[in-house]
Amino acid sequence: MHKQLITTSTNQYNVFVGNGIIENLADYLPKEYQNIMIITDSIVHELYTEDVRKYLPQSAQVSVSVVPAGENSKSIEQYYHLLTEAIKNNLDRKSLIVALGGGVIGDLAGFVAATYMRGIDFVQVPTTILAHDSSVGGKVAINHPEGKNLIGNFYPPQAVIFDTDTLKTLPNIEKRSGYAEVIKHGFISNEAFLEDVLETDITTDIPPMKLNDHLQKGIAVKADIVEKDEKEANIRKFLNFGHTLGHAIESELGYGNITHGEAVAIGMLFAIEVSEATYRISLPYQAYYHWLSANQYPLSLPPLSVQNLINRMKKDKKSENAMVQMVLLKEVGSPVTETISDQDLTNLLDNFLGKLGSE
Numbered sequence: 001m002h003k004q005l006i007t008t009s010t011n012q013y014n015v016f017v018g019n020g021i022i023e024n025l026a027d028y029l030p031k032e033y034q035n036i037m038i039i040t041d042s043i044v045h046e047l048y049t050e051d052v053r054k055y056l057p058q059s060a061q062v063s064v065s066v067v068p069a070g071e072n073s074k075s076i077e078q079y080y081h082l083l084t085e086a087i088k089n090n091l092d093r094k095s096l097i098v099a100l101g102g103g104v105i106g107d108l109a110g111f112v113a114a115t116y117m118r119g120i121d122f123v124q125v126p127t128t129i130l131a132h133d134s135s136v137g138g139k140v141a142i143n144h145p146e147g148k149n150l151i152g153n154f155y156p157p158q159a160v161i162f163d164t165d166t167l168k169t170l171p172n173i174e175k176r177s178g179y180a181e182v183i184k185h186g187f188i189s190n191e192a193f194l195e196d197v198l199e200t201d202i203t204t205d206i207p208p209m210k211l212n213d214h215l216q217k218g219i220a221v222k223a224d225i226v227e228k229d230e231k232e233a234n235i236r237k238f239l240n241f242g243h244t245l246g247h248a249i250e251s252e253l254g255y256g257n258i259t260h261g262e263a264v265a266i267g268m269l270f271a272i273e274v275s276e277a278t279y280r281i282s283l284p285y286q287a288y289y290h291w292l293s294a295n296q297y298p299l300s301l302p303p304l305s306v307q308n309l310i311n312r313m314k315k316d317k318k319s320e321n322a323m324v325q326m327v328l329l330k331e332v333g334s335p336v337t338e339t340i341s342d343q344d345l346t347n348l349l350d351n352f353l354g355k356l357g358s359e
């Protein structure tokens with residue numbers, strides 16, 4: 001089992017990663033809880049709720065709330081429904097919410113925990129590769145039809161308990177979605193990590209040692225940044241590499257019509273192209289494109305309006321004075337934020353989408 005302590009100016013919590021560690025779930029909870037509510041989705045519920053229930057302290061009263069699987073559950077309706085469930089289950093300020101699932105569940109359950117009675121404890125129990133990213137760092141949110149994660153907070157969990165055995169049941173589409181965040185951590189941190197991921201075939205079973213190594217490296221990159229800038233005043237923006245266009249694509253296509261990671265993967269391709277054009281440098285665009293293609297990422301999209309995408313990019317949380325800010329690379333491992341003019345963005349996006357082609 002690998003343990004990483006996250007220490008920010010206001011918080012401290014552990015991230016536990018390992019095979020089969022769910023059996024020790026009760027030991028990883030930082031204190032005793034009398035009333036625990038598990039929040040999960042319809043797919044994960046079938047697979048893991050019973051295990052989690054079994055390994056929680058037997059003295060606690062445990063309830064389970066299940067929401068439909070998918071990005072559409074990060075909605076005001078599901079959020080309100082879960083608050084009602086928390087009230088019905090008599091959760092009080094000493095209670096605990098267990099977020100059992102991937103990024104959607106972590107963000108949604110975390111936001112419920114952040115706001116119920118002005119904030120109660122929660123722990124993240126990730127079950128996807130993507131959640132190595134979303135479960136660490138305390139960003140919790142739901143979506144608005146106008147933009148991704150527009151309603152949320154910074155609200156760290158009490159612990160992250162990541163049993164990597166749960167990844168054995170992941171379908172390929174979820175592997176692709178998760179590995180986009182893994183390779184993002186490579187792009188913004190160092191060449192060796194990036195190259196290792198570029199050499200990994202994620203269409204077949206990824207050797208567990210390799211997968212665990214990638215997850216631990218990704219978590220370490222994230223932890224280092226979050227510890228220095230929890231509330232995203234500066235360097236935390238780098239974790240948003242690929243997300244400016246990625247989020248715009250997700251909301252423009254309608255949540256759930258493309259996975260978060262697949263949209264971010266395309267967003268990173270665009271960010272690399274913009275970096276090359278802006279700084280007149282050469283980055284591993286071709287190697288990355290080849291990896292995306294070999295691993296069956298969607299590289300053509302339904303027809304999209306450049307203007308609509310730009311309008312959505314302006315709603316991104318990094319925007320200032322209605323100007324789009326993107327995370328670019330000066331080289332692998334050297335991210336920067338850059339304001340892009342509307343005119344440049346229109347030309348770059350037009351060219352990029354034209355090259356990608358539509359379905």
Ligand SMILES: O=C(O)C(=O)C[C@@H](O)[C@H](O)[C@H](O)COP(=O)(O)O
Pocket residue numbers: 133134136137139148149181232236237239240243317
């Ligand atoms: O933790 C962060 O900071 C990130 O930006 C990580 C992203 O991969 C993640 O998708 C995050 O939830 C996006 O945050 P947002 O602030 O752009 O909504």
